[in-house]
Every structure is written in C-alpha cells, then in structure tokens.
Amino acid sequence: DLGGNILKKERFAYADTTTPLETVTYEYGDAAWRDKLTAVNGNDIAYDAIGNPLNDGTWTYTWQNGRQLQKMQKPGVT
Structure with a gap:
C-alpha cells in the first residue's frame, strides 16, 4: 500500500x-x-495494551516482562 x-x-x-x-x-x-x-x-489479531499480539486466529501468545515472548500455543501442538 x-x-x-x-x-x-x-x-x-x-x-x-x-x-x-x-x-x-x-x-x-x-x-x-x-x-x-x-x-x-x-x-x-488481538493486542494487549502495550502492543503485543495476543492471538492471531491460529496461535495464542503469552508475554512476560513487557515485550518478552514467553510461549506460543496452538490447539493440538505442545
């Protein structure tokens, strides 16, 4: 664009x-x-208050200490 x-x-x-x-x-x-x-x-895509993505329709993201990615989860994937 x-x-x-x-x-x-x-x-x-x-x-x-x-x-x-x-x-x-x-x-x-x-x-x-x-x-x-x-x-x-x-x-x-959903975001938290500081702009980290929380989920994108496939993955769910968990953050720690602000912008540090702690884990990514997807149904059926461990």
Missing part, C-alpha cells in the same frame, strides 16, 4: 505457472496506528 505495508504474499511452484500455490493476505485496519497488522487471511 502507500504506507509500505505488505498486502499479500503469493507462493508459486518452480514451473511456468501464473497460478499461486498459496496466497496470504494482510490487513492494516487501525486508523491510529497505520502499520499495525490487524488481520491475516481474514483472522483478526
């Missing part, structure tokens, strides 16, 4: 093809913080 944010990522096979194998879309919907990622592939 005009702010330099990545709007999508496409992955292609190593062949002559114009159809991507995978497309990931990114959204930035916070008017007060224009480069804050708010969704990936339509999954909203």
